[in-house]
Amino acid sequence: MPVIEETLVDAPNVPPPIQRDYPARVVIHLETKEVVKEIADGVRYDFWTFNGSVPGPLMRVREGDTVELHLRNSPSSHMSHNIDMHAVMGPGGGAAATVTPPGHESVLRFKAMLPGIFIYHCATPPVPMHIANGMYGLILVEPAKGLPKVDHEYYVVQGDFYTSEPYHTPGLSTFDMKKLLLEQPTYVLFNGREDSLVGARALTSRAGDHVRLYFGDAGPNLVSSFHIIGQIFDDVNVEGGTLVNHNVQTTLVPAGGAAMIQFRTLVPGTYLLVDHSITRAFMQGALGQLIVQGPAAPELYQQVSSGPVAGGTVITSLPAAPVVSDDMADGKRIFTQICSVCHQADAMGLPGAFPPLAMSDFLNSDHKRAIGIVLHGLSGRITVNHTGYESVMPVFGNQLSDAEIAHVLTYVLNNFSNQGGAVTAEDVRKVRSAGKTAP
Ligand code: HEC
Numbered sequence: 379m380p381v382i383e384e385t386l387v388d389a390p391n392v393p394p395p396i397q398r399d400y401p402a403r404v405v406i407h408l409e410t411k412e413v414v415k416e417i418a419d420g421v422r423y424d425f426w427t428f429n430g431s432v433p434g435p436l437m438r439v440r441e442g443d444t445v446e447l448h449l450r451n452s453p454s455s456h457m458s459h460n461i462d463m464h465a466v467m468g469p470g471g472g473a474a475a476t477v478t479p480p481g482h483e484s485v486l487r488f489k490a491m492l493p494g495i496f497i498y499h500c501a502t503p504p505v506p507m508h509i510a511n512g513m514y515g516l517i518l519v520e521p522a523k524g525l526p527k528v529d530h531e532y533y534v535v536q537g538d539f540y541t542s543e544p545y546h547t548p549g550l551s552t553f554d555m556k557k558l559l560l561e562q563p564t565y566v567l568f569n570g571r572e573d574s575l576v577g578a579r580a581l582t583s584r585a586g587d588h589v590r591l592y593f594g595d596a597g598p599n600l601v602s603s604f605h606i607i608g609q610i611f612d613d614v615n616v617e618g619g620t621l622v623n624h625n626v627q628t629t630l631v632p633a634g635g636a637a638m639i640q641f642r643t644l645v646p647g648t649y650l651l652v653d654h655s656i657t658r659a660f661m662q663g664a665l666g667q668l669i670v671q672g673p674a675a676p677e678l679y680q681q682v683s684s685g686p687v688a689g690g691t692v693i694t695s696l697p698a699a700p701v702v703s704d705d706m707a708d709g710k711r712i713f714t715q716i717c718s719v720c721h722q723a724d725a726m727g728l729p730g731a732f733p734p735l736a737m738s739d740f741l742n743s744d745h746k747r748a749i750g751i752v753l754h755g756l757s758g759r760i761t762v763n764h765t766g767y768e769s770v771m772p773v774f775g776n777q778l779s780d781a782e783i784a785h786v787l788t789y790v791l792n793n794f795s796n797q798g799g800a801v802t803a804e805d806v807r808k809v810r811s812a813g814k815t816a817p
């Protein structure tokens with residue numbers, strides 16, 4: 379049997395499709411190591427990993443191959459690790475045979491008998507802790523006849539993380555056993571880091587391309603309702619097996635399970651990958667992006683008209699203003715009646731949902747931009763005090779006068795430890811007459 383040394387790559391990338399039509403002995407080297415890395419912007423975490431990354435690399439072999447796995451445990455590790463591969467038929471999926479103390483190496487040989495996409499994970503007690511710290515990945519066993527050709531293949535694994543510090547607390551966050559037992563994660567993440575698939579790191583495709591996604595859910599606890607907003611999956615290998623379902627909106631991936639998902643990206647734009655248990659997506663991090671480039675496809679999708687949404691705000695009517703001579707008092711009234719509903723009475727906002735107006739670097743750095751935000755609303759991603767928000771602020775230009783917007787912004791700028799300053803009705807009028815521009 380020919381011997382092949384597998385070249386591993388980091389997620390979301392995968393090794394190239396297998397061209398062989400004969401079995402081989404595939405040698406794979408994994409190293410378990412503990413590394414401190416960012417779990418979100420400004421938040422660090424002590425991950426336990428395969429090859430230094432979460433998830434560990436996707437291993438790609440062919441049905442009938444003999445896999446020779448060398449599992450090395452870095453001398454700098456604090457504990458033993460091992461590996462349970464769901465592609466293995468044998469006790470513990472290889473766990474007992476690969477218990478490896480720091481500075482040692484174990485070698486396991488197994489035959490990949492059945493094709494599919496399988497989770498691998500560390501299975502050293504306490505098992506949930508090793509998984510919750512990031513010790514997992516996928517192993518793809520291609521069917522002997524190969525997989526249909528696609529234009530892009532990507533690799534995403536969801537995992538839940540449990541920290542003693544609340545979501546987005548800057549600094550080093552630490553593992554929390556109590557939260558693990560309650561199954562109440564702080565972060566639910568794709569590929570071990572919030573925003574690992576956002577902006578410059580987004581998955582990409584072109585209009586008309588076929589995409590295959592190897593999606594795993596490592597847990598340790600949560601089941602994933604995996605969905606891409608604005609896409610329908612043509613084919614899903616349900617639970618990573620050979621049953622193929624078609625035209626799927628959301629596929630349920632069990633903890634310790636995976637799916638192979640194929641779809642065509644037909645309409646250009648930015649699409650969000652989410653766990654459709656949607657709080658996890660918008661408030662705990664389980665959010666990624668797929669950016670599709672190409673010419674517009676109006677026959678498939680087009681906006682027919684656009685304009686301000688009449689009454690399209692959360693708060694539809696504001697009680698009539700009492701007669702106030704003091705602009706500051708008027709600003710306070712508007713803040714209390716409208717803004718505080720979301721930004722909170724102390725203007726500190728709510729993590730993951732509403733940015734703070736208190737001590738806001740975003741607000742203080744550009745008053746004109748703030749006027750535009752109150753007039754026209756805001757959506758898309760912004761960063762306030764080093765924390766990202768991706769939510770929707772409604773339009774207030776149709777229910778607040780220029781003077782009222784001036785009063786409320788002046789009130790906010792001179793309270794909540796902001797840097798002071800004044801916004802006049804004339805400033806607001808100018809921004810209003812300039813019309814809506816991208817913030
Ligand atoms: C329905 C909820 C809601 C209400 C009510 C609301 N906002 Fe917002 N606001 C948001 C959200 C959400 C964002 C962030 C939007 C994003 O992520 O793109 C935001 C962003 C902002 C920002 C820029 C970010 C920052 O923190 O500096 C300012 C300034 C702001 N709002 C001011 C106001 C003012 C003033 C009012 C009252 C007139 C108000 N907002 C009412 C939800 C709200």
Ligand SMILES: [Cu+2]
Nearest residue numbers: 459500502508
């Ligand atoms: Cu481990």
